[in-house]
Amino acid sequence: MKVIHAADIKKPTALRILYGNPGMGKTTTIQYMPGRKLVIDIDGTSSVLKGKQDIDIVEVDPNNIREDLPKLLKDIQDNYLDQYDSIALDNISELENAVLTEYGKKGNNHGVPGIQNYQQLQFFELDLIRYMKAWDKEILITAWEMTDEFTDENTGQSFTRAYPQIRKPILTNVMGLALQVGRIIISPKTGKRGITLAPSNAIFAKNQIDDRKASLQEDLFNGKEIPQKNGNH
Template sequence: MQPIKSASKIDRTKNWRVLIYGKPGVGKTSAIKNLKGKTLVLDLDDSSKVLAGVPNVDIQPFDRTKPSDELVDFMTHIKQLIASYDNLVIDNVSALEKDWFVEQGRNSKSGIRNELQDYSGWTNYFARVITTIFMDAPVNVLVTAWENTREITAETGQNFTQFAPAIRDSVRDGLLGLTDVVGRVVINPATGGRGVVLEGTDSVFAKNRLDARKVVPIEELFEFGGASDEQSSGQPALRSVGDDETTLPKSK
């Protein structure tokens, strides 16, 4: 067993694990520009062009036609690959899931359809990959995902449609359990300001165990531990928009 350590010596903002999700085009990949230090991006969905010209960001290309081989190669060399970086970005796991099932379908008897064992195989495969990254990588880890909805039942017995990361249920809960912060990226349609919802509700899956912020401008997302109240310091006025009554920052 590992040695016992005092809780008073835990630095909860060191080597954080964050997942942000949202619709395509809301700025998930662009948020990488706000990371401090040197960053390596595993480009799972070919969206790294938005990072063109950004200093201190390197891109690891990913062949989407053979995701299994690519991930094995990445995981085999991960310690060497991230040795000189402060941040590792896995962008985007929803695309990885889709490509993995396409690959398995090509390898099936029919050459197109997924077989029953593929679904349990994905659960075990993804769990091993993400657990290895989250537990062993001595850097900050940012994961991005697309958004979809799921049906949930509240403690009151009421049924709700909830926004959540677009990953199969069998792997999503395990991933979110390992994550320090889960945020939904949204755009204020009135101002164009991009914000991240960090507090979970019946209609939005989110959590924040690094500080007390509930919603934050996307530019300030990675400034963990710098606020003692519910909102980030200096945050512009909020307004309620959308059917889920999400509070968003106005654009600066």
Template sequence: MVKKMQASELKTDKGTYMLYANPGVGKTYALGYLPGKTLVLDIDGSSSTLANHPNVQNIEIWKLDSSDMWDEWINTVADLVTNKETYEKQFDNICVDNLSELFKAQLEDLGKKGKNNGVPSRGDYQREDFMNLRSLRALNNIDCRIILTAWETTDTYTEPNGQFFTRSMPEIRTKILNNFLGLCDVVGRLVTKVDEDGEVKRGLILQPTQNIYAKNRLDERKGCSVEEFVLDRSDEDV
């Protein structure tokens, strides 16, 4: 059923966010700074970095079984969607950490269960693409912030005039990359910088360039610290 509303009624306190970077840069730790209560769906086993986070009391972790990731993921999403009213009361944020490993583990699982000597078939790739897009759309119907993490990869893009650029982007299957990013309100590339005192500072690039996949359709920020990746706008009237 079509839901009708005035533009003035739209809220920006919830949304879908993508955070990507190379392994070890601090994606998982950054999830600890999200405002409110956070559920982390641990796909790659990196949740141990949250053990000493200053906001550890606000974080619940579900560790998914990587040896049975196809069914494990389907059942987890089904539980969240079926019981969304319960989870909406418990959590402000639902985090998938991380998509790159989720896709790899699913394909490995499908190959193991198939008839191609453990190698995924072409049909397995298509099943995975469609199922994961359906999963994200389903998660987006839960009244929580959805935060996705992914590893970083690069490719080379050539313009019609022959000029080429190396682009940084989330490590997601090329065929569905734009679909996934299109369903996100904010896409940020996590980067680090060492200051004059030798301390590592982490921030996010939210402004797209020819070299970086990024976007921000919730506000005017072009970059931010990891602590401010997601702003608490629950009290705003816009």
């Protein structure tokens, strides 16, 4: 039995999930990841990183993504992993759409994916996430935002709840694999982008990396607190 003393555990590299509505700045947040960065562009929005330093971008064939993406990840692991400090998968919501579309096109149900395809998608996603997590790199996975109506069982109060657009049967699994889950928003007062890291009845979030409840976009990866003004954030 191999025993690891808790006092000897080093700070782990982080798997983060960042979600928000289109245009909120998920992809531009990648520029703030540490070191040299590799972006796996699923949704075709990497053009917003034009001119940024230390960023390489690779794309996958959306019509053959079930075969192309695992091959790409293996190629990265075998031949390129040492060249990068940070890797981003942008974004997992479009990955789900592309996989289901491919199942539909290649199936026998007039372009509609079958029930078993949704289960296959879920195992496909979880396998990919675990594969990337084992790289011991800074990993960022982006997702679009979904909302639903949620009622607190204790108080009976209803909320509009925001969460990553990841299939609900595996949403808890995916969030459990991540050390940090944040929701990106734009402040209506300052126009600055901020990231919520503290969970609430209305927001899916978590932070097992540090004690921050929120972060500015540019400070997500460096651990800085949001600057305080007159004693308030």
